[in-house]
């Protein structure tokens with residue numbers, strides 16, 4: 001896909017430049033024979049009224065075919081420049097390192113990406129305007145680009161080079177960001193080009209072709225209107241339920257293919273509960289749904305999720321689809337009879353796998369953070385976070401989510417995390433005889449790092465996390481801490497205090513990720529914190545891995561496997577405490 005888009009973008013700019021040259025040559029050829037044939041055309045009896053409307057010279061081009069070819073080239077130029085400018089809209093994501101470097105050394109903001117994009121956008125618009133003028137006024141007096149054409153051409157070549165740099169530099173993840181970023185400006189680009197097309201090109205389109213275009217565009221507009229009014233697409237579950245662990249409750253999260261209203265239904269102690277995904281007394285409409293349920297209600301219970309298409313909600317009425325989709329999870333449980341066995345996935349970074357191959361009798365799925373380089377939209381959230389959870393556990397066992405530093409990067413994240421139902425990312429819970437403390441370490445750099453462009457407010461959040469940790473009662477027995485970063489926080493002082501508090505809390509083992517390696521460091525080594533630390537590998541990278549952590553009595557068994565072959569790559573047995 002990456003390569004396909006590379007070629008599309010590369011050839012887009014190339015073809016634009018090439019066609020512009022071709023149009024210029026066509027114009028010259030026409031100019032050479034214009035007067036003679038205009039006269040010929042008039043002599044052959046073309047009506048004067050038509051000549052006034054369309055310009056005699058243009059009639060000549062159209063009649064003899066050269067004009068039609070030129071017109072098609074013009075329309076193609078419009079299409080390609082529009083596509084090109086749309087793609088360049090994502091520049092600020094892919095080339096942001098230029099701005100970061102400038103900010104780092106010059107200590108001030110340099111809007112490089114925006115300037116570059118603006119130059120390419122203006123270039124495309126000027127090529128379009130110039131071409132239209134050449135078509136309208138083939139005489140050099142009115143229509144010539146002159147030397148300006150070659151400047152525009154040079155800018156187009158520069159755009160090709162930057163395209164190459166982008167696609168060589170960026171991977172799959174960057175490409176997704178790029179397109180998402182471009183989507184933000186798509187309506188504005190469409191508006192600008194719509195004005196240009198209607199103002200400059202439509203007058204040159206012959207009536208027959210204009211009629212066909214009107215029919216086609218009208219049909220598209222009607223279809224869009226219909227979809228907007230009545231919804232479209234087959235209604236089904238995109239992801240089946242995943243049950244996220246919280247301190248006092250579980251949150252059941254699932255998604256649908258189209259906007260719906262949805263609920264969870266179960267019976268507890270003889271009473272039927274129907275809990276809707278709602279906020280402020282109003283049912284939420286969307287593709288991503290979450291319902292928070294008291295832990296006791298779901299334990300060893302069966303539950304059903306239901307969803308119905310939401311078409312229109314009005315102040316005094318509205319419309320919902322007739323069809324309802326349901327999915328029943330026959331048994332949810334957190335009971336761990338002999339051991340607590342955690343399937344651990346760390347640092348997925350957008351990598352997707354055949355998740356169902358990992359499905360086994362685990363007590364829970366432990367997601368150690370960094371599910372992607374950044375989470376840019378609801379679709380990413382569903383695809384990268386919810387899909388592995390639902391495909392591995394089928395809603396029958398809980399998911400423990402530890403937020404990573406990259407999970408704080410992206411657009412509209414606050415809203416997405418609210419939909420996940422987790423209000424507080426520092427939390428405690430018990431599974432079997434194991435007590436867990438989850439710590440939300442935040443970003444891995446200081447708030448004033450140039451990379452965050454002064455948007456980060458991490459330090460104070462960490463202070464609140466440390467305060468929360470200091471308020472937690474000491475735990476005895478098997479007490480485990482979970483943190484994405486092995487040193488928990490980026491700030492040295494906060495790291496030190498976190499280590500002291502974890503020790504005072506009786507934590508025996510810290511499970512972490514972030515380094516993309518599998519490692520174990522005994523407390524005495526103090527490699528990160530003065531606590532036994534297991535770093536659970538990475539599901540991304542050259543050799544993707546997953547880990548299985550098993551707690552039994554006072555013992556912990558740490559194992560890491562190759563994702564593809566399931567070959568055991570790391571193993572360590574620990575006695576974490578003595579009674």
Ligand SMILES: [Fe+2]
Nearest residue numbers: 370404405514
């Ligand atoms: Fe990380």
